[in-house]
Amino acid sequence: MMPENAMDHDKITEFLDGELTTEERERFQAHLASCPDCRRAVEDWRKTSRVFFGPVPALSSADRELFVRKVMARLPEEEAAPWRWLVPALGFSFALFALSFLPSQQEQTDPLKTLLLADAGAAQSADPLDELVGLGDER
């Protein structure tokens, strides 16, 4: 029990915790020699501390490594650096852009249009000199 009429309780606490300056500690030790209440308070706590606040049993390095692995396995997935998603994003945009041309290509492959275009092409490819000399009709 902490003494009621002895040295300041905080001083006993600080002495127990090794927080006094050298000078303060020497003064407190001198006080302990003449004050049975403070001496008992210090002894009581030291004895209690030995029973209830002993060292925690050390863990083996194998236990430690197992623990490290468990923690690492539970970490959230690494976030990619900002530039890393730019590459697939740009690729995807390009693909979309390219796909936007597909409907017009389909129009060109419409069978009726293809036929008409082929006729027009054939007409254009006739030799203009043949037309001039009237050979075109003979053929």
Next chain:
Amino acid sequence: MDDKASDQDLIRSVLSGRQEDYAELVRRHHAKVMGLCLSMLGPAQAEDAAQEVFLKAYGSLSEFHGEAAFSTWLYRIASNQCLDMTRRAARKAEDSLDTLLEAEGDRIQALLAEPDKAQGEEARDLVGRVLALLPPEYRLILTLREVQGLDYKELMEALDCSMDSVKARLRRARQSFLEKLRHFSKLEDV
């Protein structure tokens, strides 16, 4: 990264995307965090609690600015984790002072008479049950001070309180614990 790299270097490396460097930080501080969790929660819950501490620390790593040591910052997270879990467990506490006094009074008295026998597994279990009689905040500060050896400055940082508050809490925690022990010791020893 080199295992001689400072904590700060490792943190910078993890934040820049080298997640694997976090393993070295866990390895370095595992004993402290696990020690606190073991003292506060016992072996059944300690490992889960310690894992949570390192996961929470990883999630908030960008908030660590190095004002205190990384270990002290971890102690703060570990303290909150242990307090949460202790409070939850306290709601379904098995022992009151009276039941413990009736069931284990003699054994505890024997333990107090022979402190050196407090190291076995049975003794540690008994010690844990007596410590569970303390309010979690008192148990925490006594564990941080007496078992983990934190000084007042580190306690201020770990518990996020003033120096006066550290001293007052330690004094009250010790007084409260000695008063509880008095019930077990009909002798005038404690």
